[in-house]
Amino acid sequence: GIQVEQSPPDLILQEGANSTLRCNFSDSVNNLQWFHQNPWGQLINLFYIPSGTKQNGRLSATTVATERYSLLYISSSQTTDSGVYFCAVPPNFGNEKLTFGTGTRLTIIP
């Protein structure tokens, strides 16, 4: 099946800093989603981004499908951005299962 790798596994930043999280996948995809899991365990969908760039406030995401990677940018980090960020992709054919990466744990220090 498709492999999804995220980097870095851990990231500690000062409040106000910018960060870039990366998601690499082993096969071409027609869908990619980014999720944020907050420190209380709640999973929130951030972006559905199979290709191109999208922005939502201080967050933006870019997927380059031909090169099999996606980037999540967080600008002017706030403590509420702390948590684990996951990317997830489905297979290109067959069933409707999403495969998740192992995540990037982001800690924002005041």
Added chain:
Amino acid sequence: DAGITQSPRHKVTETGTPVTLRCHQTENHRYMYWYRQDPGHGLRLIHYSYGVKDTDKGEVSDGYSVSRSKTEDFLLTLESATSSQTSVYFCAISESGGRTGNTIYFGEGSWLTVV
């Protein structure tokens, strides 16, 4: 927020006992999923459903069974719980499945401890 309710939210059970987790949705979405989350493994799919009485296995389905008798309810059963099934379990829903691009929404999780 998507209308997804998981129950129970927390449970401690003994090895060898049966356990059923319930996921209830009010969105009338076709697809429902059960994931487990463990340190170092991220989220792994246990089973999913693509309609009433239509289910399929995920990557870690051994020791688990599911049922979906109504659109709104998806049950996950551990027939005989083992300590390796101690985990956080998440239910998720999607209108048309991850492949076609619709957003997937997660419930708040069920913390299960098997002692």
